[in-house]
Amino acid sequence: MASKAPTAPIVPINAPKPGVGGYQPLNPRTEVLPAGWNGFDSRPLPSPILVEHDVAIPMRDGKILYADVYRPPPGPDDAPAAPFNGLMSLKLMTPWNLGIPDGTLSGLEKFEAPDPADWVPEGYAIVNIDSRGSGHSEGTMVIMGTQEAEDGYDAVEDLARRPWCNATPSLKAIAPWEGCGDLYREQFGRGGIYAGDLFDNLIVRYMLNGHNGMESFKEMFKQHPLPMTGGTTRDPT
Template identity: 40%
Template sequence: MQQQFPNLKWKKLPSPEEHSNYTWHGFEPNSKLFLERGHTRWAGRLPFPVDTILERDVAVPIRDGIRIYADVFRPANTDANDKVPAVIAFSPYGKTGTGVPNYDIMGPHHIGLKLEDTSGYEKFEGPDPATWAEYGYAIINVDARGAGKSEGNVVFYGPQEAEDVYDTIDYISKQPWCSGSVGMAGNSWLAISQINFASRHEHPALKALAPWEGRHDVYRDTLGRGGRRHNPYLHRFLLSGFTDLKKFYDRFLKGIQNGWEEDTPPVRLSLLGFEADGNLTKSIEEQPEREWPLARQQLKTLYLNSASKELVWDKQATEGSITHFAEGLTDSSNFIVHFKQPTEIAGYAKVKLWISCKEHDDLDVAVQLRKISADGRLLEHLNYPCPLPVSEVRNDNIAKCLGPQGFLRASHRVTKDDKLSTAQEVVYKHDKREPIPLGEVVNLEITLWPMGMVFASGESIMLRVAGYDMCYPDTDRVKPAHDNNENVGHHTIHTGGKYDSQLILPFI
């Protein structure tokens, strides 16, 4: 890594003992604990339903000579005739018990998890060993290179991490208690490490991946959405510190013919109703689907009307415009359409804007879709169950969904990739920029992240156009940034006549 990027500044990582944010449980290489059935780590936590062996700080040899360490939880009845598959949770987030403090830090109300739902031994964003030991699986919680007492320096994805994952799979698959079948599971970094590995290597022992939520393109998905810096304060904060799954693993790690292929749809679609209370079961419609995007979607065009501030089915004949202050964190241009009958929308929405700025040669443009109740209220959706109505839950992005967004830095409009782009999903290379002459009206195409929404009669959808990220901050410790864009002055949206500013929605 240092050879690839010789101009970067490198500094020694602090040890886990001296790092203020690291959950540290000591270092006990190859110690073995017997966790009896019914064992609880703390009062009120999930008990182990079967006898389980915990091997602490098991050294995993890596090809360049370093050792990384893992905690291994496995059912105690495993012997030469009763081997089990292994599920690896790979990240630098600590090996055991790191879910306990982090869930409270990352979101209000313990991100929807009751204390009795987890054992307290789980790795942050990984599977709980108490649950999976009962199912007949070993859980391998790995400290990635440079984390905890694992040797070497932490690497942020890339080829080095992929090789480390390969070597870990190889070592674990050959242990005497392992059946030779290995899977991976987890969220966020734990998901991305799976995608990173699978995009570069394969291993005969690896039979199943379960990246619950992650990303595959760091630039487009996170660091520079639409070519603009996206939430840099969150990155500084990070750098400073469900039965379907069982059926999936049973099929591909244990070889059980349980009908997974026949019974499991390739796509599950969630349509959000944005109910204004904490009852998620009322506000989500789950639908099995066969493909994505949906073959039955109907792409319909709504035009922006600057005079009425509406989304209309027919473009206005005369030209008009609407202007908002692009530098702040509150101003936006808003356009609304009311639905007279129940409506479902799912897929990629796309916005086409004719826009100009007299004060600066670039524009950072954000677009967002919001749902409006029949009585005119902007609605929010809880991302996980909370004991309070949505209006009383802290305004964190991790807890509340406001609606899908899309972003584009206008100077990157010239990098559109025609080979990867479709009628709905516009892809940009972001490999060059072309400044915008002051006051010149330019055409921008912006695809929003995929969505699923359901509307009752009388409810509405609002298109917001602004110069800033319109979601809530990612945690209460990360605040919105005023310096997070290229904007100066005001942005003017042009509509009607030759300016066909529009929103294309996927109706199903």
């Protein structure tokens, strides 16, 4: 009989609150932002953008992740919907705007993600997915493990089957933003010393929101400490 995989310790995280950080409750809908739209007093859109809010993407284990999709409208007869009330997350997460001059971006961009105003006019679709456990996406939030890899695969395959997508094969190329070979040993437990305090006290406490908690690196390190260079271990508490 196969042994059951160990369960990672879970810690609670803040639930998203309407109006905080630009968050809006789950509300699947579609609208078209016309050319010239400038809802954030930033950069006007050079062409119309169709926005699908809270698109459900099923995973292999039955969990549902939700995404916002920005893509070219299918035709000129689409009328603009109600005023856009999405999230301008770059400015909300970084009030100093990372040094980017005002008016450079449209305000539709998400943190560390492309600006739809640049890519949609070229025929591309931008899909911003709330990862497992974040926002209203189901499941428990995980940290860069095999679960996120499987979710990414399932999301790509689902999107490739959408009628507006011409992806053959489903994934043609990737542009990695950042990565490492072993996150546990190279960042959070480097040299046998727990080094996740910035992640725990800033990102987890103030930036991550969801309903079902998330994996705890600190608790995992307590259960599975790494030897220090001298052969000993150090308690992260």
